[in-house]
Amino acid sequence: MPVLTLPDGAKREFEGPVTGADLASDISKSLAKRALAVKVDGHVRDLHREIEKDAAVAVVTAQDEDGLELIRHDAAHLLAQAVKKLYPETQVTIGPVIEDGFYYDFFRETPFTPSDFERIEEEMHRLVDADLKTRREVVDRDEVAKRFEAQGEHYKAEIIRDLPKDEDVTVYHHGEWYDLCRGPHLPSTKDIGHAFKLMKLAGSYWRGDHRNAVLQRVYGTAWASEKDLKGYLHRLEEAEKRDHRKLGREMDLFHLQEEAQGSVFWHPKGYEMWLSLEAYVRRRLGEDGYREVKTPQLLDQKLWQASGHWGKYAQNMFVVPDAVPDTESGGPLFPEGAFGEDAKLLAIKPMNCPAHVQIFRQGTKSYRDLPLRLAEFGCCHRNEPTGALHGIMRVRQFTQDDAHIFCRWDQIEAETIRFCALASSVYKDLGFEDVRIALATRPEQRIGTDEEWDRMEAALARALDAAGLDYDELPGEGAFYAPKLEYHLRDAIGRSWQCGTLQLDPLLPERLDAAYVDEDGARKRPVMLHRAILGSMERFLGILIEDSAGRLPLWLSPVQVVVATITTDANPYAEKVAAELRAAGLRVETDLRNEKVGYKVREHSAAKVPVIAVVGGREAEEGTLALRRLGSKESETLSIEDAGKRLSGEATPPDLRGD
RNA sequence: GCCGCUGUAGCUCAGUGGUAGAGCGCACCCUUGGUAAGGGUGAGGCCGAGAGUUCAAUUCUCUCCAGCGGCACCA
Numbered sequence: 152m153p154v155l156t157l158p159d160g161a162k163r164e165f166e167g168p169v170t171g172a173d174l175a176s177d178i179s180k181s182l183a184k185r186a187l188a189v190k191v192d193g194h195v196r197d198l199h200r201e202i203e204k205d206a207a208v209a210v211v212t213a214q215d216e217d218g219l220e221l222i223r224h225d226a227a228h229l230l231a232q233a234v235k236k237l238y239p240e241t242q243v244t245i246g247p248v249i250e251d252g253f254y255y256d257f258f259r260e261t262p263f264t265p266s267d268f269e270r271i272e273e274e275m276h277r278l279v280d281a282d283l284k285t286r287r288e289v290v291d292r293d294e295v296a297k298r299f300e301a302q303g304e305h306y307k308a309e310i311i312r313d314l315p316k317d318e319d320v321t322v323y324h325h326g327e328w329y330d331l332c333r334g335p336h337l338p339s340t341k342d343i344g345h346a347f348k349l350m351k352l353a354g355s356y357w358r359g360d361h362r363n364a365v366l367q368r369v370y371g372t373a374w375a376s377e378k379d380l381k382g383y384l385h386r387l388e389e390a391e392k393r394d395h396r397k398l399g400r401e402m403d404l405f406h407l408q409e410e411a412q413g414s415v416f417w418h419p420k421g422y423e424m425w426l427s428l429e430a431y432v433r434r435r436l437g438e439d440g441y442r443e444v445k446t447p448q449l450l451d452q453k454l455w456q457a458s459g460h461w462g463k464y465a466q467n468m469f470v471v472p473d474a475v476p477d478t479e480s481g482g483p484l485f486p487e488g489a490f491g492e493d494a495k496l497l498a499i500k501p502m503n504c505p506a507h508v509q510i511f512r513q514g515t516k517s518y519r520d521l522p523l524r525l526a527e528f529g530c531c532h533r534n535e536p537t538g539a540l541h542g543i544m545r546v547r548q549f550t551q552d553d554a555h556i557f558c559r560w561d562q563i564e565a566e567t568i569r570f571c572a573l574a575s576s577v578y579k580d581l582g583f584e585d586v587r588i589a590l591a592t593r594p595e596q597r598i599g600t601d602e603e604w605d606r607m608e609a610a611l612a613r614a615l616d617a618a619g620l621d622y623d624e625l626p627g628e629g630a631f632y633a634p635k636l637e638y639h640l641r642d643a644i645g646r647s648w649q650c651g652t653l654q655l656d657p658l659l660p661e662r663l664d665a666a667y668v669d670e671d672g673a674r675k676r677p678v679m680l681h682r683a684i685l686g687s688m689e690r691f692l693g694i695l696i697e698d699s700a701g702r703l704p705l706w707l708s709p710v711q712v713v714v715a716t717i718t719t720d721a722n723p724y725a726e727k728v729a730a731e732l733r734a735a736g737l738r739v740e741t742d743l744r745n746e747k748v749g750y751k752v753r754e755h756s757a758a759k760v761p762v763i764a765v766v767g768g769r770e771a772e773e774g775t776l777a778l779r780r781l782g783s784k785e786s787e788t789l790s791i792e793d794a795g796k797r798l799s800g801e802a803t804p805p806d807l808r809g810d
Numbered sequence: 811g812c813c814g815c816u817g818u819a820g821c822u823c824a825g826u827g828g829u830a831g832a833g834c835g836c837a838c839c840c841u842u843g844g845u846a847a848g849g850g851u852g853a854g855g856c857c858g859a860g861a862g863u864u865c866a867a868u869u870c871u872c873u874c875c876a877g878c879g880g881c882a883c884c885a
Contacts, residue, residue: 254880262814353880354813361882365813368880400821409858409876464885502885536811536883537876545884630885654885681885718842745842753846767844779845786845 154205168201172338175210185212187221187337195221197287197335213344213375220248225337226275226347226373227253232328233274234369243330244306244357244366251383252372256355258306263367268349271369275347282341283326287334292320299331306357307331346380347373390644393700395693396542402701402759404709405543413540413547415689420709423738425688427707428695429528431804432552432577432685439573441526441554446506448530452496458505459662461498467534469499503529504656504681507555508663511677516667521677522558522566528688529553542693549687556680557665560606566680567614567636567653574638574651574684575620580805581695582704585641588620591628598632598658607655608634632658638684642698650691654681701759702781705802708738712798713760714776715742715751717767724771728764728791735795737802756781762798 154164155174163177171189175182175198188198188211195217202208211217227246234241234257246255257263292311299307311331314320323332325340337343350370357363374380391397399405404421407414417425433443455461455468472489473496488494500506507525516523530550539545556566571588578586590611593604611634615622622636629635638651656679660666669675685691695703705711712732714725722743732739742751748765755763764776765786776794779786789797 265815351879352814355881356812359882361812365881367813370880407877412876460885467883467885504885533884538811538813538881539883541878715845717844720842747841747843747848748845749843750847751845756846763845765845769844777845784845 153202155202155208156206158207158209168203170201171196171198171208171210174202174208178210182210182212185214186210187212187218187342188335190217195335197285198338200287200335219375221335221337222343222375223248223253223373225340225343226371227255228323228325228330228332228336229275229278229340229343229347230255230271230349230369230371231257231330232278232325233271235328237270237274242304242306245310252350252370254368254370256357256366256368258357258364259367263352263369265352272347272349276345278326279340279343279345281326282339284339285336286324287336288322288324288329289319290322295320295322295331343373344375346375346377347371348380348384386644393644393697394542395544395696398696398701398759399543401757402709404696407542412537413535413545415543415546415548421692423709424692424703424707427804428685428692429552429688431580431706431806433528434804434806435573435577436524436526436552436554439524439569441524443526443528444507444510446500446503446510446527446529448499448532449497450500450506452498454505454509454663455498457663458508458659460501460505464501465498468501469532469534471497471499473497499532500529501531501533503527503531503551503553504555504659504679505663508659508665508679511557511665512663516557516665516677518559518667518669518675521667522556522562523677524554524556526552526554543689544693546687546689549689551687552683552685554682556682557660557667557677558680559669559675560610560678563607563610563655563678563680564614564617567611568618570653570680570682571614571618571620571636577684578638578640578651582698583640583642587639587641587647588615588622589625589628589637589639590615590622591625591630591635591637593634594627594629594631596631597629603657604634607657611636611653611655630654630656632656640694642694643700648690648694650686650694651684652682652686655679656681702761703759705761705798706804708759708761708802710740710758710760711738711802712762712764713740713742713751713755714764714766715748715755717748717765719743719745721766721768721771725766728766728776731791732764732795732798735799737795737798752779764794 153169154162155169156162163174165173172183172186174189175186186198188195189202190196190209190211191202191206195211211221213219213222227248231243231246234255235243238259240259242258244256244258246253292314296308296311299311311320321332321334322329323334323336348371350372353368353370355366355368357366372380372383374383399421402420403418404424405415405417407416436443449471452461452470455465460468472485472494474485474489474494476484477486478484490496507527510525511523528550530548532548535545535547540547558566575586590608592608597604625637633655635652635654637649639647639649641647657676659679660676665677666674667677695707714729714732716722716725725741725743729739729741742755744751752763759781761781763779765779766776770776770788775788775790777786777788778794
């Protein structure tokens with residue numbers, strides 16, 4: 152006699168075993184119609200499986216998170232079913248639900264093309280209309296493995312062999328087709344509905360390992376209703392509009408070109424933005440006890456060998472021989488052996504830490520010098536795989552807002568608290584309110600004793616607690632020598648970006664022989680804290696552009712005001728206005744072209760100029776200007792002086808505001 | 811690096827086995843117009859690079875390069 156407790160606390164008793172479907176129709180007719188599955192003690196189960204025992208239950212519909220997940224999971228199956236029907240030689244593998252949709256990985260000699268989508272989608276719609284009922288079957292693992300093997304489904308057979316031995320192996324039938332699956336599933340293909348769409352095609356690796364076979368991945372999206380699907384497609388369009396590569400071109404901020412793959416050409420406007428951000432961070436660091444340094448780009452291979460980077464990361468470093476290239480003989484550019492064992496090789500720095508240790512090592516350091524905070528807007532090069540490059544977000548040359556804090560073990564906690572406070576304040580100033588912190592702890596492959604790891608992890612965790620910060624733990628994600636903190640920022644359209652980091656490092660001081668003299672006169676090793684707040688200037692500027700959709704806060708806008716004239720008669724007055732606004736500290740351009748003001752407004756609005764000051768005969772006579780804010784149709788007439796005061800107030804960087 | 815797609819004017823994109831087109835932008839002229847496109851004229855292209863097939867290749871084939879989307883990577 153199971154007693155089932157509904158979400159509202161109501162209890163229902165049944166004579167004997169009951170299914171989710173029975174439960175739904177017992178509650179209401181309309182619910183029975185909409186029921187997709189049933190949640191039993193927190194686990195989603197097939198609607199037609201029996202509930203034997205007392206449990207907390209809830210009927211799942213398309214309106215629930217769980218229901219949507221089921222729709223997407225079934226849509227993945229539907230995709231596989233359609234593909235198998237149209238292309239029987241294809242082997243199926245896995246098809247999980249992902250954010251906003253699903254994918255399915257297939258193995259196939261001839262790749263799919265986007266033009267296949269139409270056919271596949273058509274077949275999927277047909278299968279939905281066919282209303283194929285789902286049937287769950289618990290099967291014998293060896294028998295079913297053989298069955299898949301016999302059908303040439305070698306990947307499925309491999310999956311079965313690797314399933315945990317204590318788990319039931321289940322197969323789901325949708326009409327004639329069936330697939331190995333843990334479930335649960337919708338009662339029928341009809342319940343998937345028609346709000347799905349195949350989106351894109353990509354290569355992937357079997358089991359995510361690049362040494363394995365290449366699979367064809369088909370991405371799709373699926374929603375509870377046509378309206379939701381449309382909304383999603385609309386959101387994608389909106390995200391495309393804020394693509395920093397597109398806005399960077401439209402706003403004339405930067406460009407990229409073949410001859411400097413993965414490195415950014417910053418245009419005057421883009422660099423204006425960079426300089427504003429850099430100046431802000433420089434002030435914040437200066438106030439917080441950091442000293443800024445500048446270190447060499449090219450450093451001898453020997454230093455990278457000593458630091459340990461050569462062994463582990465050489466394949467991502469740019470290396471040049473310290474030899475004169477021979478461009479005249481037509482033979483090899485460098486003499487034989489220029490890259491050999493005894494050659495002098497220089498590497499362009501991929502990071503700043505070894506160089507900062509060199510500064511620390513100059514002269515004898517006392518415990519009184521600690522903590523020593525060395526900051527650098529360090530320009531680094533990393534030879535990223537070509538496939539990883541992406542606009543200015545993932546580049547080969549980038550500038551980190553890097554710093555290294557050299558301190559004693561007992562200072563780690565205080566330094567971490569201090570860093571967390573600074574990072575939070577910077578993110579807030581830059582408009583990021585949703586910031587998540589993660590503590591990445593000891594990985595499987597690591598050096599050092601468990602006691603040392605306990606000590607390091609505890610220090611970070613204590614610091615976070617002391618700072619009153621919530622954090623998630625990321626077990627196993629730490630560096631091989633120490634744990635680290637990661638800051639993840641959520642942007643205006645909900646994407647998450649890892650920016651800040653704080654990484655403990657007892658190893659590098661050891662390797663590069665950094666030491667200080669302690670109170671008792673003994674020579675001791677400092678600990679290094681590698682830390683960054685923005686991460687990379689390039690990437691962070693990209694994030695700011697996308698987060699704001701190009702509508703940057705006034706203090707970061709490269710052009711803050713455009714003074715646009717209505718007729719050329721007002722040009723001299725416009726020059727006067729521009730000069731006075733510049734004198735008030737604003738970045739101002741004039742638009743004196745012989746064009747209609749509507750045309751000018753349109754153009755500067757498209758270029759995301761935050762303020763347009765329109766001046767004509769009336770303004771010239773009165774000594775005023777008409778301010779039009781980006782995104783507003785209203786304009787406001789002010790005297791030049793008032794406008795200058797007000798705008799320069801608004802354009803003050805957040806850390807310099809009096810309020 | 812791997813898989814797929816793409817590469818035509820500054821930008822967005824049509825198009826063709828017989829060496830090219832639009833819109834926007836740009837230049838010049840007319841227009842002096844009050845808040846998201848006034849009109850006219852004109853310049854601008856080794857159709858990503860190399861090889862092959864062909865009487866003939868921007869178009870078909872191959873190789874390379876780059877971009878895009880994923881995968882893998884991200885100290």
